[in-house]
Amino acid sequence: MNSGDTERAIQCAAEAFEVWKETTAKERSNILRRWVDLCNENKEDLAKILTLEMGKPLQESIGELNYGIGFLEWFAEEARRVYGDIIPSPAKSKKMFVLKQPIGVTGMITPWNFPHAMITRKAGPAIAAGCTVVLKPAEDTPYSALALCELAEKAGLPPGVLNVITCSRDNSAEVGKTLCKSPTIKQISFTGSTPVGKILLEQSASTVKKVSLENGGNAPFIVFETADIDKAVTGVMGSKFRNTGQACICANRIMVQDSIYETFLDALAKRMKQELHIGDGFNPKSTQGPLINARAVEKIDHLVQDAKSNGAVILLGGQRKEGNFYEPTLIRDVTTDMRCYNEEQFGPLAAVIRFKTEEEAIYLANNTSSGLAGYVFTENISQMWRIAEKLEFGIVGVNEGLPAMPEAIFGGWKESGLGREGGKYGLEDYLEIKYVCMGGLE
Ligand SMILES: NC(=O)c1ccc[n+]([C@@H]2O[C@H](COP(=O)([O-])OP(=O)(O)OC[C@H]3O[C@@H](n4cnc5c(N)ncnc54)[C@H](O)[C@@H]3O)[C@@H](O)[C@H]2O)c1
Numbered sequence: 001m002n003s004g005d006t007e008r009a010i011q012c013a014a015e016a017f018e019v020w021k022e023t024t025a026k027e028r029s030n031i032l033r034r035w036v037d038l039c040n041e042n043k044e045d046l047a048k049i050l051t052l053e054m055g056k057p058l059q060e061s062i063g064e065l066n067y068g069i070g071f072l073e074w075f076a077e078e079a080r081r082v083y084g085d086i087i088p089s090p091a092k093s094k095k096m097f098v099l100k101q102p103i104g105v106t107g108m109i110t111p112w113n114f115p116h117a118m119i120t121r122k123a124g125p126a127i128a129a130g131c132t133v134v135l136k137p138a139e140d141t142p143y144s145a146l147a148l149c150e151l152a153e154k155a156g157l158p159p160g161v162l163n164v165i166t167c168s169r170d171n172s173a174e175v176g177k178t179l180c181k182s183p184t185i186k187q188i189s190f191t192g193s194t195p196v197g198k199i200l201l202e203q204s205a206s207t208v209k210k211v212s213l214e215n216g217g218n219a220p221f222i223v224f225e226t227a228d229i230d231k232a233v234t235g236v237m238g239s240k241f242r243n244t245g246q247a248c249i250c251a252n253r254i255m256v257q258d259s260i261y262e263t264f265l266d267a268l269a270k271r272m273k274q275e276l277h278i279g280d281g282f283n284p285k286s287t288q289g290p291l292i293n294a295r296a297v298e299k300i301d302h303l304v305q306d307a308k309s310n311g312a313v314i315l316l317g318g319q320r321k322e323g324n325f326y327e328p329t330l331i332r333d334v335t336t337d338m339r340c341y342n343e344e345q346f347g348p349l350a351a352v353i354r355f356k357t358e359e360e361a362i363y364l365a366n367n368t369s370s371g372l373a374g375y376v377f378t379e380n381i382s383q384m385w386r387i388a389e390k391l392e393f394g395i396v397g398v399n400e401g402l403p404a405m406p407e408a409i410f411g412g413w414k415e416s417g418l419g420r421e422g423g424k425y426g427l428e429d430y431l432e433i434k435y436v437c438m439g440g441l442e
């Protein structure tokens with residue numbers, strides 16, 4: 001599809017908004033609830049579609065569906081809790097209120113790494129708030145989006161409330177621009193890489209749109225000598241190798257304190273050898289699927305080769321495999337001048353850096369333009385608080401490598417984004433607030 005199709009979808013969404021905004025929160029909640037039930041009933045098929053188009057192991061696809069459907073369920077509930085305010089008035093003749101209303105037609109652009117959940121985390125709250133949606137899923141994963149849309153229709157979502165624009169890589173920029181420049185679209189919600197997020201922010205300036213961005217990360221994963229090493233290794237295994245390392249909150253820089261560096265590396269290497277098996281997503285033994293495409297394999301290999309040529313040592317992996325597979329890789333003696341330290345890796349590469357003091361760890365962790373997720377492992381409760389407060393990231397995992405869930409909030413500081421998804425704040429991006437002053441009262 002192209003920008004002409006996008007214009008038509010925007011028009012449909014605008015017409016549908018006039019009807020949808022008049023529904024009650026309970027009506028919207030009921031439809032979302034039915035959507036949840038249908039997704040659950042069709043979970044196996046949805047998981048197969050996801051594994052077929054994206055490659056992640058079937059068990060992980062089921063996990064993503066549970067996570068993604070969780071957002072629809074959460075926002076079906078939150079739809080009924082959009083409260084306004086009554087402001088105590090300084091004048092007897094005036095009453096002052098704050099109303100919350102749906103912002104209007106929203107444009108959404110989503111990535112391939114979580115083809116289901118990145119849509120439900122946006123479309124769930126938008127539809128709950130009374131907005132309508134024009135969604136452009138990633139080129140590599142359109143089918144999960146279309147399947148979701150089909151189930152939404154069956155759940156009773158009126159035509160025009162959720163519109164999907166699938167397009168080739170050649171048309172993405174044009175479709176994105178059409179969404180951003182359209183005066184009918186009142187909000188853009190994007191999840192993807194930071195450079196594309198910046199383009200959309202710029203393009204949205206001409207219509208002064210509200211923009212929500214979930215951009216890339218460069219997560220530090222700090223392991224202090226006060227940590228329980230088994231817990232920290234479990235944390236890395238979950239954080240780093242979930243989705244074959246293709247998640248924005250994946251541990252990108254594993255920072256380990258000097259005195260436990262060797263012990264930690266031995267323990268991590270052992271677990272990686274035992275637990276990580278690359279292979280077809282439909283083989284129940286596979287825990288690591290392929291990377292999304294040949295370009296992603298190329299990138300991870302360049303990062304590994306760059307680190308090696310600058311003095312890092314490959315302890316495990318470091319080889320491409322047939323197809324788009326890459327061996328789970330562990331490298332030690334990583335330094336701050338290496339590409340794998342400075343760039344988002346988005347692959348199965350555990351890059352381990354050594355630090356000496358707490359001050360150094362905090363400095364290194366925060367010395368990045370990204371601010372999505374950070375992790376700290378320590379059993380010292382004062383240190384937990386100290387570090388959690390000092391980390392300049394929107395999400396902090398303390399002795400936890402998997403912090404994301406529908407009840408929580410998701411989003412980044414610095415260049416990692418604007419706005420928050422999930423949790424009780426997840427509806428805010430889709431609402432306008434209005435101050436009403438009622439005067440002339442007796
Ligand atoms: N912060 C988060 O919540 C979060 C979640 C998932 C992924 N991500 C980030 O996404 C990136 C990986 O995903 P990706 O490779 O699909 O990112 P990407 O930015 O290349 O693509 C994301 C989406 O943007 C579209 N797109 C690409 N160029 C565009 C343009 N010029 N105009 C409009 N749309 C355009 C793509 O078609 C896709 O739908 C990583 O950086 C990752 O950290 C962030």
Ligand SMILES: O=CCCC(=O)O
Nearest residue numbers: 113246247248249404
């Ligand atoms: O890739 C980023 C999204 C992953 C998540 O929601 O945990």
